[in-house]
Amino acid sequence: MTQARAEPGNLIDGKAIARRLTDRVKIEVEALREKTGQLPGLAVVLVGNDPASEVYVRNKALQTHRAGMRSFMHMLPETTPQDELLGLIARLNGDPQIHGILVQLPLPKQIDPAVVTNAIVPHKDVDGLGEVNAGRLSLGIPGLVPCTPLGCLILLRETLPQMRGLHAVVIGASNLVGKPMAQLLLREGCTVSIAHIDTRDPAGLAREGDILVVATGRSGLVRGDWIRPGATVIDVGITRVPTHDGKTKLVGDVVFEEARQVAAHITPVPGGVGPMTIACLLHNTLQAARLTLDPQGGLA
Numbered sequence: 175m176t177q178a179r180a181e182p183g184n185l186i187d188g189k190a191i192a193r194r195l196t197d198r199v200k201i202e203v204e205a206l207r208e209k210t211g212q213l214p215g216l217a218v219v220l221v222g223n224d225p226a227s228e229v230y231v232r233n234k235a236l237q238t239h240r241a242g243m244r245s246f247m248h249m250l251p252e253t254t255p256q257d258e259l260l261g262l263i264a265r266l267n268g269d270p271q272i273h274g275i276l277v278q279l280p281l282p283k284q285i286d287p288a289v290v291t292n293a294i295v296p297h298k299d300v301d302g303l304g305e306v307n308a309g310r311l312s313l314g315i316p317g318l319v320p321c322t323p324l325g326c327l328i329l330l331r332e333t334l335p336q337m338r339g340l341h342a343v344v345i346g347a348s349n350l351v352g353k354p355m356a357q358l359l360l361r362e363g364c365t366v367s368i369a370h371i372d373t374r375d376p377a378g379l380a381r382e383g384d385i386l387v388v389a390t391g392r393s394g395l396v397r398g399d400w401i402r403p404g405a406t407v408i409d410v411g412i413t414r415v416p417t418h419d420g421k422t423k424l425v426g427d428v429v430f431e432e433a434r435q436v437a438a439h440i441t442p443v444p445g446g447v448g449p450m451t452i453a454c455l456l457h458n459t460l461q462a463a464r465l466t467l468d469p470q471g472g473l474a
């Protein structure tokens with residue numbers, strides 16, 4: 175089932191694939207504007223001052239503009255009470271200029287992410303994390319799909335001509351990535367295993383995977399000997415670590431130099447899954463706008 179063992183360097187170029195998706199979204203946004211006279215609008219809410227989150231939301235706003243859509247930023251202080259955030263979401267839910275709403279994660283400890291995510295009306299839930307969209311995904315009904323797993327799926331589709339019948343192993347069972355990823359792979363016809371914190375032999379399970387998706391947030395967890403020769407490896411982890419010269423660099427959950435000797439295809443960090451997350455957010459915002467502006471456009 176697995177692909178032939180590749181020479182080292184068989185990288186999956188997430189940056190290039192994300193650029194192509196963003197270019198397509200931009201063309202479709204213009205077509206929607208010509209048809210309806212309106213532009214998709216995305217509201218991004220950041221609570222607190224997490225430096226990484228600040229970078230991500232700024233990038234989201236920048237790329238939303240570049241794709242020809244309207245961007246609305248809401249920066250709230252770290253101490254914002256949950257009720258105040260819910261009040262803002264209620265206003266955004268009712269605002270006809272806003273087609274997509276995203277609350278950046280993680281949230282400060284006084285706020286329950288599940289309550290907040292479920293306060294967003296399902297047709298504006300561009301993160302696809304609310305109960306309605308999560309339920310639709312698990313039932314195979316069209317809906318808004320979480321951006322990172324959707325990005326991983328697009329990378330896999332670009333890399334593997336056929337996924338039906340392959341064994342896909344997902345390491346990590348978060349609501350943000352692992353669980354929706356497993357659902358998407360199931361929908362592609364893969365046999366899916368999920369490893370989580372209590373899994374007895376995650377390395378042994380990982381070695382069974384023709385496809386290995388790693389989303390644990392534990393940098394360097396997956397070594398070369400966890401990988402089946404010829405497998406396709408998608409590394410979702412992004413951790414900033416110090417280097418010897420006193421600077422920092424980004425690394426994934428997979429030990430890249432070891433893994434690339436074994437895998438047929440592998441995503442780098444940075445430049446792999448990360449750029450796809452934002453490109454898929456633009457895609458989802460366009461989809462969400464179509465739901466109200468051009469309902470015949472439909473959801474995939």
Ligand SMILES: Nc1nc2c(c(=O)[nH]1)N[C@@H](CN(C=O)c1ccc(C(=O)N[C@@H](CCC(=O)O)C(=O)O)cc1)CN2
Nearest residue numbers: 230277278279280301321322444445446448449451452
């Ligand atoms: N509401 C959400 N919160 C969070 C999500 C999410 O999908 N929805 N995902 C992550 C963070 N994230 C987007 O929000 C994100 C992470 C990484 C990147 C990215 O482009 N990474 C680059 C490197 C960027 C850098 O230099 O720091 C890469 O990997 O090449 C984009 C978005 C958690 N929160």
